[in-house]
Amino acid sequence: MTAGEAVLVVAAGLGAGVLSSTVGVASLLSFPILVGLGLPPVVANVSNTLGLIPGGVGGVLGYRAEVREAGPVARAIVLVCALGAVAGAALLLGLPPGVFEAVVPFLILFTCALVGVQPRVAAWLRARHERRHGEQPAERRHMSPTTTAFATLTGVYGGYFGAGAGVMMVAVLGLGTDLELRVVNGLKTLALMVGNIVAGAIFVVVAHPRWDVVVLLAAGSLVGGYVGARIGRLLPDAVFRWAVVAAGVVAAVLLF
Template identity: 75%
Template sequence: MDGTEQLLVLAAGLGAGILSSTVGVASLVSFPTLVALGLPPVVANVTNTIGLVPGGLSGAFGYREELRAHPRMTIAILVCCAVGAVGGAALLLGLPPGVFEAVVPWLILFTCLLVGAQPRIAAWLRRRHGDDIPPERLHMSPVTTFFATVTGVYGGYFGAGAGVMMVAVLGLGTDLELRVVNGLKTVSLMAGNVVAGLVFVFVAEPAWDAVVLLAAGSLVGGYVGARVGRRLPDSLFRSLVVVAGVIAAILLF
């Protein structure tokens, strides 16, 4: 890479780190940049996954107050996404490229619909209960745990829009504040990238020069994004997640 390309990858890492800690669509910036610079899609995906690990770590550190307030939920998300990411990484390396190309954009659009409709769904559920106020759901049910693990599988396989999916899963499956959901979403992406990245280090061939530049940019971007994400009003955060998810789906189409 020449100097201009190096700056481009560094900037992509910064932007990806910010997006990962806010709306959860880091690969919207970094993956297309790597492909545009000539990396084959699978190599670009592997490089992108490893390069965004520091951004996930700094983003999780930025949300440390929210995560400390819900330690059991944080651990559950880490385990679900770590286990799922192992399966996702195996799928990426074992299946022919493009197996899920037709399905992924529709999946992202569906999760965008769930994120946007979550307040109305919650209101409908409250009306169903009538005067019987259900207890707050501050822990994951078996169903929520299953879908969180499936999201981890997807994150290890490809990951574009995985943050949007996790926001939908936690938004519908728990009663946590959205800023806490945002922190847990950031942790889920970090866990997926760490586990899948470790697999890729040993069995794949990442472009290490690009990995270093992405890592440097995402390290700063992840923390900056967390500080922004903690202050986003719920309605604005939800709108941004939906818009980012729709853009991701359109680009994947």
């Protein structure tokens, strides 16, 4: 690897870390760069997953107040995303590579729509509950069984394929809880970190990463993840919501 390529990998890690902690589409930047540098796709995927783990750690550190505020939801996210990532990695190893990719762009677009309309849907559900029961519904600070199931499926998707998993987690938690978006963003970053750690541990056993690339990506992503979290905490809800939607649409278009 030349000095210029090394700088490019560090910069890719930095940018991917920022994207991971803000809109959740880190691999859309870093993975194509690794492939463009000549790494085989499987090696690039494994190296990318491992290299972005420090970015997740930096992001969670930046969102540590929000993660603490989420309380039991944060603990549930760690558990379901770890279990989901194991199942997703198993599917990746056991299924033909083309089984899931055809529907991924449509799935991402659907979750983008959910993120965009979530405030109206939530307001409609609250009004419907009030009309039926004569009182406002209690604030949802825990995950229901339905929300837990969808969060687990998102974890499975993250372990299997991963592109747009952050957008999906924002949709699941935005619709399934009444947590503030800044807290949802912190939980999304936590989910991506857990998924990368679990999947990365499995991939180390079954594949051969380029450790020089992993180290360079990790250095950039650690800083980028923390910086991205500081940016994400300052974004107004509307700006964050539509940034997630825009990132998801870009991800879907690229995957098409």
